[in-house]
Amino acid sequence: MPEPILQVRNLTVHFYTYAGIVKAIEKVSFDVYKGETFALVGETGCGKSVTSRALTQLIESPGRIVEGQVLYYREDGSVVDLLKLSEEEIREIRGNEIAYIFQDPHSSLDPLYTVGYQIAEAIEVHGKIKNIKEGIQKAVQILKSVLIPDPERRVNNYPHELSGGMKQRVVIGIGVSNNPRILIADEPTTALDVTVQAQILELLEKMKKEYKATIILITHNLGVVAETADRVAVMYAGKIVEIGSVDQIFKNPLHPYTQGLLKAVPNPMTKIEKLEAIPGTVPNLITPPSGCRFHPRCPKAMEVCKQKVPEMKEIEPGHFVACHLY
Numbered sequence: 001m002p003e004p005i006l007q008v009r010n011l012t013v014h015f016y017t018y019a020g021i022v023k024a025i026e027k028v029s030f031d032v033y034k035g036e037t038f039a040l041v042g043e044t045g046c047g048k049s050v051t052s053r054a055l056t057q058l059i060e061s062p063g064r065i066v067e068g069q070v071l072y073y074r075e076d077g078s079v080v081d082l083l084k085l086s087e088e089e090i091r092e093i094r095g096n097e098i099a100y101i102f103q104d105p106h107s108s109l110d111p112l113y114t115v116g117y118q119i120a121e122a123i124e125v126h127g128k129i130k131n132i133k134e135g136i137q138k139a140v141q142i143l144k145s146v147l148i149p150d151p152e153r154r155v156n157n158y159p160h161e162l163s164g165g166m167k168q169r170v171v172i173g174i175g176v177s178n179n180p181r182i183l184i185a186d187e188p189t190t191a192l193d194v195t196v197q198a199q200i201l202e203l204l205e206k207m208k209k210e211y212k213a214t215i216i217l218i219t220h221n222l223g224v225v226a227e228t229a230d231r232v233a234v235m236y237a238g239k240i241v242e243i244g245s246v247d248q249i250f251k252n253p254l255h256p257y258t259q260g261l262l263k264a265v266p267n268p269m270t271k272i273e274k275l276e277a278i279p280g281t282v283p284n285l286i287t288p289p290s291g292c293r294f295h296p297r298c299p300k301a302m303e304v305c306k307q308k309v310p311e312m313k314e315i316e317p318g319h320f321v322a323c324h325l326y
């Protein structure tokens with residue numbers, strides 16, 4: 001049996017805006033197993049980033065986590081609900097045991113400090129070194145491990161002296177600097193050109209092996225999923241609609257939304273740029289559709305789909321779907 005490292009249950013986040021309450025994610029539940037790459041996919045605005053940020057309480061006003069549990073299995077075998085931790089306690093874990101790599105390396109790095117200083121600081125915050133100087137030494141090693149050429153010299157560079165791909169390597173370096181158990185990568189390659197994207201994905205694989213980390217990969221690129229993930233959760237309008245292994249999802253998609261996504265992509269096993277939209281538009285999350293949120297766009301919608309929210313059901317071992325067809 002695979003061992004869980006995270007068990008997310010009924011995670012719900014609302015944003016309290018002037019226009020109304022945006023129900024960004026609603027009762028999201030999934031497990032992440034130790035050592036796997038777990039991908040979260042779906043169209044823009046479906047709640048991928050909000051889900052990943054909520055895991056460590058990284059939701060800012062006007063957003064609020066209104067319900068849910070994020071059970072985290074620690075190294076010593078104990079289990080904590082990350083949503084119950086104080087700000088101080090969660091900060092101890094975030095950036096340390098659970099680290100993030102965000103999409104845009106430009107905004108993830110501070111233009112005023114050298115990359116070496118920024119890596120050193122990330123380590124120092126968690127008290128793992130005595131001073132920044134020791135951290136700079138470590139930063140050289142980290143730059144080497146993320147395959148930046150001439151790390152002794154590069155450690156003294158400012159972000160603007162590096163290319164986009166090199167900057168993203170630095171961001172990944174900061175991510176792994178404290179040897180995280182879970183690495184959450186939110187669209188880590190989207191801002192980069194295609195050849196660099198492939199290199200960065202390769203690097204993530206290398207980091208996963210070297211640091212024995214579990215990866216949560218957020219992407220709207222099904223090609224990336226096919227290539228790098230072990231398991232996939234498909235999100236639509238703030239809900240998870242299907243979960244399964246990459247094989248189960250690509251070869252036997254059960255949810256009409258997943259089927260639509262895959263149809264929009266002629267061959268997901270080849271590299272594709274972007275997920276093509278399926279007919280219709282993503283619903284507004286202030287007044288989401290009743291019942292199954294996909295019913296207005298669903299070619300197989302039945303009467304019950306308008307009235308009842310479908311429960312997640314396990315159709316074959318490890319393959320879950322929330323759809324009234326099953």
Ligand SMILES: Nc1ncnc2c1ncn2[C@@H]1O[C@H](COP(=O)(O)OP(=O)(O)OP(=O)(O)O)[C@@H](O)[C@H]1O
Pocket residue numbers: 015017022024042043044045046047048049050051061062063220285
């Ligand atoms: N600060 C905010 N205020 C109001 N609504 C927000 C805020 N942040 C996110 N949302 C809403 O939450 C929903 C989910 O957003 P999220 O960023 O998680 O989408 P995503 O799946 O990551 O999309 P993308 O692929 O574009 O990054 C969206 O409908 C968005 O409008």
Ligand code: NI
Pocket residue numbers: 048049050186
């Ligand atoms: Ni996002």
